[in-house]
Amino acid sequence: MKSAAYEPRRYRDSMAGPGLRCFTVSHLESDMWVAVATDAPPEAEEAARAAMLDARRGLEEYIATAREFLTALVPYEPRPGCPALARAMAAAAALAGVGPMAAVAGAVSAYVGRRLEELFGLTEVIVENGGDIYLRSNVPRRIAIYAGASPLSNRLALTLSPTLSPLGICTSSGTVGHSLSFGRADAATVLAKDAATADAYATALGNRIQGPQDIDAALSWIAASPEVLGAVVIAGDRVGAVGQVELGPYSGE
Numbered sequence: 001m002k003s004a005a006y007e008p009r010r011y012r013d014s015m016a017g018p019g020l021r022c023f024t025v026s027h028l029e030s031d032m033w034v035a036v037a038t039d040a041p042p043e044a045e046e047a048a049r050a051a052m053l054d055a056r057r058g059l060e061e062y063i064a065t066a067r068e069f070l071t072a073l074v075p076y077e078p079r080p081g082c083p084a085l086a087r088a089m090a091a092a093a094a095l096a097g098v099g100p101m102a103a104v105a106g107a108v109s110a111y112v113g114r115r116l117e118e119l120f121g122l123t124e125v126i127v128e129n130g131g132d133i134y135l136r137s138n139v140p141r142r143i144a145i146y147a148g149a150s151p152l153s154n155r156l157a158l159t160l161s162p163t164l165s166p167l168g169i170c171t172s173s174g175t176v177g178h179s180l181s182f183g184r185a186d187a188a189t190v191l192a193k194d195a196a197t198a199d200a201y202a203t204a205l206g207n208r209i210q211g212p213q214d215i216d217a218a219l220s221w222i223a224a225s226p227e228v229l230g231a232v233v234i235a236g237d238r239v240g241a242v243g244q245v246e247l248g249p250y251s252g253e
């Protein structure tokens with residue numbers, strides 16, 4: 001679960017590779033970065049915006065009738081007849097042991113990405129929503145990890161194999177922005193096939209980090225989660241990783 005407060009988003013530069021056409025769609029506090037293949041139809045931009053608004057509208061209408069969905073900090077069973085997106089968020093959060101709004105940014109990213117795939121048959125789609133990413137790609141992609149004031153911030157990047165696509169890559173932080181976290185990780189990044197699941201687990205992983213001394217135990221915990229493909233934690237000047245993670249230096253190129 002991420003804040004709407006602005007943070008430098010240099011990681012977007014690392015995703016804007018050759019063969020991609022990039023644009024942003026925004027509404028109120030939502031600010032989404034989208035990349036599609038250069039030969040994607042021009043209608044993709046308006047379709048991305050419509051999908052974002054559709055996702056927001058459904059959640060806002062549901063929350064107006066079920067305020068506890070917004071405020072729950074532990075797994076919560078949504079009411080019958082809730083939107084499919086809310087049910088997906090609740091299911092992902094239950095796996096990670098957190099409240100459903102911990103999965104919102106990842107869930108909306110995936111919603112927009114899958115809508116573009118369905119409408120236009122796209123096989124190259126990246127949707128980034130406040131650090132939470134849905135990715136489908138036929139080529140390797142590199143994504144830098146922003147970690148606030150850590151000396152490792154924007155110094156490391158994930159290389160993501162196309163064999164992992166579609167993929168969710170989500171990051172939680174207890175030191176960046178105003179998002180709710182019970183930990184002090186500068187960055188807790190999780191990879192999972194489902195972006196809502198990656199988002200929920202990123203929150204849960206970040207909650208377990210009060211300092212560098214907690215990295216090993218937190219990674220051991222998440223390594224036991226079958227839904228998680230891999231994870232990275234940055235706390236101060238320390239970094240740890242587990243699972244299907246290819247982590248290397250990043251120089252801004």
